[in-house]
Amino acid sequence: MAEPGLSVRLSQAGQIPLDLQLTCAPGEVLGVVGPSGAGKTTLLRSIAGLYSAKAGRIAVGDQVWFDSTRKISLPAHRRAVGLVFQEHALFPHLSALANVALAMGHHPSGERADRARDLLRRVHLDGLEARKPHALSGGQRQRVAIARALARDPKVLLLDEPFSAVDRRTRTRLHAEIAELRQDLAIPMLLVTHDIEEVTRLSDRIALLDQGCVKLVGSPAEVLADPVGRELIWGEAPVRPVHGDSEAS
Template sequence: MADGLDVRIRATTPIAIDVAFSVHAHETLALIGPSGAGKSTILRTVAGLHRVPEGTIQAGGDTWLDTAAGIDLAASRRHAGMVFQSYALFPHLTAGQNIMEAMLDRLRDERRHRADAFLKRVHLEGLGDRLPATLSGGQQQRVALARALARNPKVLLLDEPFSAVDRPTRRSLHQLLRELRSETPLPIIFITHDIEDAMASADRLCLIEAGKITADVKASRMATQCDGRLSAWLNDV
């Protein structure tokens, strides 16, 4: 998939994983399921932060992982924009400086100009001089998202982006993800435990149970064409 992401990975330890899925450009995939199902392990494997003994990962026409061929690029060599659940912002740097850290290969003036542009893109214009501690959780999340986009990634990965923010902020983040899906030619994957977040932001939902995909459903059709296993799981949450 030249413009998207293709993942096929298997592992038995420390958690059993056996999944295969693809995400197109301009498509958002939500990985949902119970705690311990393997969602974070899958995301970290795509980013290069976790190694598996068997699998292939291709993004934007590049091979990041092919265990049979001995290819396993380090995280620093994978063009993945990762937004961590904890945001992982540098506390001593301003919002703008945090974003500039993702562009160290560019001249300082260009980095500052691009940081301002990315802040505007996530609706935080005028807050570039603020330290993370002075920003709300939702604003910190947006700074982390802007920093991930500044890496010029081939895939955008978000770990529980809605878990630490209130309901109004979650709705605004839903809207932002929909905007990014439309405006940015990226495959986007995010993890969530909340089906409402998944349906509000994603094109497709993959239910992960015990390291396997047990349902793969288009969000727009879920109400009428929901797989039985997904329906049963939703009824329990």
């Protein structure tokens, strides 16, 4: 029987090296952190079907999305993935309601408006359904982007620096709303961020990447206390014993 949740194993050499393995359980938020160029966005793109590694396997429950050995590689539109990026990428000529409904092609057309209204209500945008993106604040636009991601009925939700373009007060409110939403979403959620406070607040576990490899996986407290974690996240050099001191003792 397949393991529930998301399982990822990717490997390749070359310009974009990968050698990683991780899992994320239903209802879990896995924070993904690491230096620039560590492979964080490549990981998300691989899960979403926007990039194919040379070798590996990606599965959600009993659904295999990618398996290099079996020559399986589902295109992005066949993977039930919700994506939220730093740039909300909403259609400027469409209302909030229409932006969300557009992601519901898998539902009958007569049901889409009501479903979209319900999702906008869940992200606290009641009454703003008719507004176009230019008439919404940055935080409101990102809420529409979250609702649109959920409109795909995703089996995995991928958040790539989703709050970095909004001010700190708005970011704090969005953190609270994501924490609220996750209570109702029994799906794996991956959060890529450079904000350590954010990843500590929202994540159950953290995966620390460097040069395409997972260096550490653990609770936020465990990763941030580890010398490897401190070095890669904050640039703190690990304390190493001086050779002469060990002899003197």
